Amino acid sequence: MTDATKPQAKYFPVMKQPMLPKGTFSGKTALITGGGTGLGKGMALMLGSLGASVAIMGRRQHVLEDAAKELESQTGRKVLACSADIRDPEAVKMAIDKVEKELGLPTVIVNNAAGNFVSPTERLSPNAFKTIIDIVLNGTANVTLDIGKRLIAAQKGASILAITTTYTYRGSGFVVPSAAAKAGVENMMRFKDMALEKLPVGRFGNVEELSNLACFLLSDYSSFMTGETVVFDGGEIGFGAGEFNGLVNVEKDQWDAMEKMIRETNARQKGKPKL
Numbered sequence: 001m002t003d004a005t006k007p008q009a010k011y012f013p014v015m016k017q018p019m020l021p022k023g024t025f026s027g028k029t030a031l032i033t034g035g036g037t038g039l040g041k042g043m044a045l046m047l048g049s050l051g052a053s054v055a056i057m058g059r060r061q062h063v064l065e066d067a068a069k070e071l072e073s074q075t076g077r078k079v080l081a082c083s084a085d086i087r088d089p090e091a092v093k094m095a096i097d098k099v100e101k102e103l104g105l106p107t108v109i110v111n112n113a114a115g116n117f118v119s120p121t122e123r124l125s126p127n128a129f130k131t132i133i134d135i136v137l138n139g140t141a142n143v144t145l146d147i148g149k150r151l152i153a154a155q156k157g158a159s160i161l162a163i164t165t166t167y168t169y170r171g172s173g174f175v176v177p178s179a180a181a182k183a184g185v186e187n188m189m190r191f192k193d194m195a196l197e198k199l200p201v202g203r204f205g206n207v208e209e210l211s212n213l214a215c216f217l218l219s220d221y222s223s224f225m226t227g228e229t230v231v232f233d234g235g236e237i238g239f240g241a242g243e244f245n246g247l248v249n250v251e252k253d254q255w256d257a258m259e260k261m262i263r264e265t266n267a268r269q270k271g272k273p274k275l
Helices: 007-011 038-049 061-075 089-102 126-154 176-190 193-198 207-218 245-249 252-271
Strands: 029-033 053-058 079-083 108-111 159-162
Touching: 029 038, 029 089, 029 126, 038 053, 038 061, 038 108, 053 061, 053 089, 061 079, 079 089, 089 126, 108 126, 126 159, 126 176, 159 176
Parallel strands: 029 053, 029 108, 053 079, 108 159
Antiparallel strands: none
16 A cells, blocks of 8 residues: 555645745846756746746756756746756856856755765775765765855845755665755754845745745645644744854954964874985
8 A cells, every 4th residue: 555545635735836926036136956857847837836946956957958948838827948067066056157147146045956865884885985975965065065155145035945854853774875964954044144144034024924824834735744843933043053153243354364274283293204
């Protein structure tokens, strides 16, 4: 018996149509990594149907181009195919340069690219472990950091989403590299110091904002969520959670001075003869 045919499934209907009005993402550029297939492609379709200018990123250009044509036929909007190996920071930079030039700076980002080896842990080679970490954790960092620096320079905000998995909470055998990498992604996405000075959001929540969230949670659109606690606090808990968050008060020239001092110290140590 499959999950779809279990008796309790009848209480949790699937809603496939968009829950947001058309035009919700009009004027925004969305970038989806791993956007040529599967979940990434599905999210690209939904974002495009809601008005976003969409770019999809992946390693295989022909897969991306085929997906882009299909998405364009479904949404009536141009979809940009950008091939890049997200493990390579320079390749990521070049791809995002292309997106920014042709569609504008992305302010809707979905870190969806992933990799996995389902294997007994002792059978994994060091290279297999490293490959998953490089794709999932380092790849997410490469994309997020590159776009984050551009957003800071442009003084723009953004919504950045990372697709992870339930086994980040307790781990799991046979997928250890993926569990470790995605747990790292969750911690990275949970708190980025480049957003600290804007958190908490600096105002009270609005009743309509809470009502929108409540209606989503009460509707069939959230039927795949159950038994969850949703934190809705404008970033208050996250802001107070990190031991080093007070460093947000360190000025840029102070960071520059510390960096210079560390580099000079390292250079002197490298020049010392070994005893």
